[in-house]
Amino acid sequence: MSVVSPPTPKIGLPATIIGLAAGVILTGIGVIFGFVQGVSVQTIILSAIATLAAFVWGWLFILGQFVSDAPPPAEGELSEGRKVWLKFRPAIYGLIAILALFLILSLTIEGFFNVWNVVSLLILLTIIVLTRTLGRHFQENRSAFVGIMVLSGLFSIGTMNIEGFASAINIKSMLLFASFLGIASVGQTLVALLGGLDLSIPFIIGAANVGLLYIIGLGVPPWLAVIIVLAIGAGLGVINGFLSYRLQGQALIVTLGTGFAISGGVQIVTSIGSAYSGNVFGQVPAWLSNLAAMNGSTFGLPFPPVIAIWLAIAIILVAGMRLTVYGRYLYALGVNRTSAKRVMISELAYWVMMYAISGFFAAVTGSLLLGWSGGGFIGVGDQYLFLTLAAVVVGGTSLLGGAGGYGFTVIGVLVLQVLSSFLIGIGLDFEWQQFIFGLLILPMVALYARSPHIRTQI
C-alpha cells in the first residue's frame, strides 16, 4: 500500500456512505444544540459546515490510507447497503450507541453540552473508527493497540475534564497504585498463559501483609522477615502448582480453597494471644515505608521506588518471555501441551514454577502494601481477587493459554488505573465505578478477543 498521500484516496462506496451519514448526524446534533442554546444563526451555519467538512475529510483521509482498493463490483446477490451493514456492523452499533447516550445525557443533564464534552465525544468516536479500520492491520498485537488507544483517549479526556488530572502528583499516585496491581498481576498473567487461574493471590497478599508485620513484631530483623515471607509465599505457590497440575481444569476452585486455608491459617497464627483478632499492629521499618509510600524517594528522585521496581520487573519479564528458552517453552505449553510434551518440555515443572512465581509476587505485593499502609490488615488484598483477572483480560492475555504476555497486562493495568482515577475525578462513588468497570470490560474484550464461530472449528 502506498503511503505517499494520494490526492483523492480511493475509498469504497460503503465507507463513504457511512462517513457521510456520521458526519451529517454529528452536524445535526451541533445545529440542534446551537438553536437550543440560542447561538446566532450565522455561527451555527458556519460551525455546521466546518464540522461536516472536517469530519468528512478526516474520514476520507484516514480510511483512504488503509482501505487498499475499491472493492470488486457486486455480483448482484448483495446490495450495497447490505454489504456496508455486514462489514461495519459492530462499528455502527458502537457509533449509534455512543451518539444516543450523548444525546440523552445532553438533554437530561443541565450544562452537559459544552466544548470539552463534545471534544471527548469526538475522541471516543475516533477511537472506535480507528480500532475498526487500523486495527485490522494489527493481526498480532490487536489488543495492545486497542489498549493504547483507549488509554490515550481516556487520558486526554481526563485531562480536559478534570482539573489536576495530568498533574505530577496525580500521575505519581496513579503509577503507585498501578504498580501494586501490576506486581500482583504478574503471577496471574504467567498462570493464564498456561491455561490456569490463580485465585489465591488476594489471600496470599493479605496473609503476607499480616504475617510480615507479625514476624517483625516477634523481633526478627525486618530484612530476614521479608525474606521469610517471600519464601513462604513461593512455597505456597509450589503447593498450588502441584495441586492445580494434578487436578487439571479445576485450578479455579483449588486455588480458591488453598487461598481460604492460607488466609485462615495465618490469621489463627497471628491472632493467638493477641487482643485484636485479625489485625496486627506494629512498627513498620522506615525503608519499607519509603519503598511504597507516596512521598518515598528513589536515590534522591521524588518518586516511590516501587514504580521503578515494577518497571524493572516488567522489562525483565517481557524480554525474558521473548528471548529466553523458558519464555518460549511457556508459550509452547500454553498453545498445545501435547506437542510441547513431545519435545521434552516438563509440564509439571512449568506449572509448579509459574504458580511459585505467582505466590512469590503476591507476597511481594503484600509486603509492599504493608509499607504503603503502615498496618497489617488481612482484607487488604480482597479487591485484587477480580482486578488481577480483569487486568489480564483487558490487556489481552487469553485465559485459555498460549496468547498474550506481561506487556499486555501492563497496558491492562494502566487502563484500569486511569479509568478508575477518571471516575473518581468526575466524582463517582465506589459503587458507580465498579458498575462502569464491569460494563466496560465487556466491549473492550469484545474488540479483540472474540472466539471464532463453531463452524470454523470443525
Next chain:
Amino acid sequence: MSDLTADMELAARPAQGGRANPFLIVPITLFFLLLGLAVLRSPSLMTSAGIGSAIIVATPLILATYALMASVISGRGTVDLSIGPLIGFINVTLIQLHAAGVLTNPITIFGYAILAGALYQFLFSLIVVYVRVQPIIVSLSGYLALSGINLVILPRPGGIAPQFMADWGLGTTIFSPVFAILVLASLAWILFTQTAFYTHLRLMGSDERAAYTSGVPIYLVRIGAHLISGGFAGLAAVAFTALISSGDPSQGTTYTLIAVTALVLGGASLSGGRAGVFGSFLGAVNLYLITFCLATFNFGAVQSFVTSLAYGSILVISLLLTLIIPFIQRHVHNFSPTLYFIVLGVVALGVILHATQDRDPRARAVATEPAAIVQPLTPIARDRLYIGPLEVAEPGSNDSALRSQAAPFVLSALLLVVIAVFVRVAVSQSDRKSIAPAVAVVVAALVLLGAYLMRYEAPRNPVSGNTEESR
C-alpha cells in the same frame, strides 16, 4: 467409566444421566461424616426446629448451586461468577419495589424474581452466543457491574421483606414454605433431566463440536440452559430474602464463591458436561454442615479463621479424593452410589438415634447442679462430661416423652430407607428372572406392618422398639 451395570442401565434407560455417577462417593462420604459429627456435637440439630432452621439457612445456597449447575453443564468453562451479585440484585430490587408498593402479592413477587433472573441470564447467553466472548469474562463483567449497582440501589442493609414472608425465616418447623420451594425446585430439576433438551445440553457440554455436527441447535440449547439457570437464581433470591427478611446489597455477593465451592464438592466438572442435582444438593448441605460443626466448637476470637481454614482444607482434600476414584473403579466393580448412600445412611441413622435418644445418667445428674454452684469456673469432672459412645441408660419421663415425639420421624426415616432399598432392588432386578422382587415386596410389607404396630403402641410403651431396631 466402563462399569458393567452402569453400561447396562444406560443402555436400558438412556435418559437417566448422572444416576450412576462414581463422583458421588466423595460428597456422600463427606455428608455422613459431617452429619454424624454435627449430631454428636449438637443433638438439637435433629429436632423439628433444628432441621427447620437448617433448611432455611441452606436453601438459598442449594438453589444458587442449582442455578450454577444449569450453566456449568453447558460447557465452555461457563462458571457464572455473577450468580452472587445477581441474587443480591434481585433481593435489593425486590425490597425497593415492595417498599414502593409495586410488588405486593406473592405471585407477582415470585414472578418478578424468576423473570429478573431469567432476563439477566438471557442477556448473558446472547452475549456469549453472538458476541462470542469467553463466558467467564462475561460473568466477571456481570459480577463487577451488578455488585456496583446493588450498592447504588440500596446503599446499606435495610428495608422490610413482604409481609407474607415475615415468618418464613423463623425456621421453627420442618415444613416451611421455603422447604416447599426447595422440594419443588429439586423436583423440577429431576423432571428437567428426563427431557431430550437435557440430553442435548449434556452432549453440548461434553463436546460442543460433536453436538453441532450431530445437529443439536446449540444456540437454542445454550440460551435455554441460561434461562433455567436464571429461574433458579430467582428462586434462590426469594429464599435469601426470606432468610434475612430484609435487603442486603453485599451479603448476596458472598454466594458466588460458596456456590461454586458447593458445586465442585458435589462432583460437578467445571469444564462442562457433568453435574447432578443430588451431588449439588449434597455439596451445598456439606458446606452448611461444615459451618454448623465448627460453630459447635468454641474457638473464641479465631472462630471465623478456623472456619475459613477448614473450608479451604476440606475443599482441597475432597478434590484430591476425586483422584482416587479411578482406582476404586478399577478394583470395585458394580459400585452403586445409591447403595453406598443407603449403607452409610443406616450407620448415620444409628449415630443420630444414639446422640438424640441415649443419655448418660451421670451427665444428666450434673446438668441440674451448676445453677447452685457459686463459682462458675469450677471445672466439671472429666468422666461426667464424657458420654460413652454406646452406653445405654434408662430413660426418664422426659426422655420418654421426647422419644414418643421422635417416633414418627424415626419411623418415616426407616420407611424412606426401606423404600429406597426396595426401589433399588426392584429396578436393578426387573429385567432378570429371579424371585428378588417378590422377596423385596414381602420384606417391605413386613417392615411396614412392624412400623405400623410400633407406631400404634408407641404412646403406651414408648421404651420398646426403636433403639433395638436401629442396632
